[in-house]
Amino acid sequence: MSQKLAVVILNWNGKNWLEKFLPQVVRFSKNADIYVIDNLSTDDSAAFLETHFPSVGIIRNNKNYGFAGGYNEGLKKINDPYLYYCLLNSDVEVTENWIEPVLQVFEKDPSIAAVQPKILSFDNRKYFEFAGAAGGLIDNLGYPYCRGRVFDDIEEDKGQYDDEAEIFWASGCCLFIRTEDFWEQNGFDERFFAHQEEIDLCWRLINSGKKIFYTGQSEVYHVGGGTLNKQSPQKTFLNIRNNLSMMLKNLPFPKLISTLFLRLCLDGFAAAYFGYKYGLTHFWAVGRAHSSFYLQVPGTWKRRQKHQKKKFYQSEWLIFKHFLGRK
Structure with a gap:
């Protein structure tokens, strides 16, 4: 029988983020297994995990494959069968009831392939966060934007997106996805290395007849720019x-x-x-x-x-x- 959920964090020299945010992930993910995929870090992240988080599975990649390749390579090494993955950035603070509302969305419709929670700013907690906000959309020229964020203009969270809605793309900073749908699309396009690979994956899922959803009943807080900042x-x-x-x-x-x-x-x-x-x-x-x-x-x-x-x-x-x- 398939187990339900694997929360999988990709890490590259992010020991400081793991120290800060992993305790809350462990605390509020009681019914999920937690893994960290390490992209050949040089900051002793893996040793830190072994010492302080023995319950967290550690997957070691043999080089830095980037976001797209890092997840593809690492997820192949998870042998247990799971119904869902949650691909979670290391600089995300989760909240107490962050998992169950998302799983409830999946259970309503088997054609829903991916779900995103509400993503708020860790540093400015009343506002949405750039990378995902209240669910990703796209315009007719291919420019991605979000409910709650258009280009650099970001909205304050006043409950306007506490709904459940079909969207075009779910943010890779906290992406819940059915494992069978992920692998039917051969995962992320590794040539992307990082950035917009989740939009491409969601677009491919939509082209294959699947749906992408958002729920405002689950909230997480994202720092953003942990690996490449906006000015890079x-x-x-x-x-x-x-x-x-x-x-x-x-x-x-x-x-x-x-x-x-x-x-x-x-x-x-x-x-x-x-x-x-x-x-x-x-x-x-x-x-x-x-x-x-x-x-x-x-x-x-x-x-x-x-x-x-x-x-x-x-x-x-x-x-x-x-x-x-x-x-």
């Missing part, structure tokens, strides 16, 4: 390259050419904006992202599924409405 040019590079690859893989063909062309043009404006706001390294990061995307095109094309949902977005022209219309 590498983060700019990964976000832009991976977003383009994700669209090439998942967009229905009639929209693919026009959408990609417009996005590539808009990235020119983004490069100028990032260069002005964050410096020339971010300007060049956009160019590097495009070059890397072009090099990956043959492999990305091979990963396209046979069927894509024609209506995939929840907002049209979000970037123009937000920056020009100030909505």
Whole structure:
């Protein structure tokens, strides 16, 4: 008989986060097994876990595979059969009743493949957190946003998203997913390394007929930027390259050419904006992202599924409405 839930934390030199947040994960996850996948850390994270958390399973990867590859490699080494994984960032504070409301959502509909809780800011606890907020959506140009967060504008939590709703993508900082659905999609696309791999996975799940949900009855608090902060040019590079690859893989063909062309043009404006706001390294990061995307095109094309949902977005022209219309 399959066991119900494995809470799996990916770690790379995050001993300080494990010290801070793992005790609460253990305390409030009584009916789940807990694992830490270590991406060949150099900060004695594994030794710390062995000494202070003997009940937590430790999985050692032989190199730093990034977020996408790190989870794929590590989860393969969990031999016990689980119905669900919870992929949890090491810089997340969980709350007392964070698991059961999510499992109840799964039990309502077998076509629900992934569920996300409400994600609030650890440092500003009345506000949503950038990476997920109250559930991820996407516009018709492939720009990800969230209920509670549009680009850099973040809402205060006033109970407006205490609902249960179908969304487009669930945040990788706290992603509950059926194990069979995860492996039917061959997990994350490891070429992404980090950033937007969860959006790509959710998009593939939707294309295969599955649903992604959010519940506001479960809350967690996320620090954010624990590995790559917002000002990192590498983060700019990964976000832009991976977003383009994700669209090439998942967009229905009639929209693919026009959408990609417009996005590539808009990235020119983004490069100028990032260069002005964050410096020339971010300007060049956009160019590097495009070059890397072009090099990956043959492999990305091979990963396209046979069927894509024609209506995939929840907002049209979000970037123009937000920056020009100030909505």
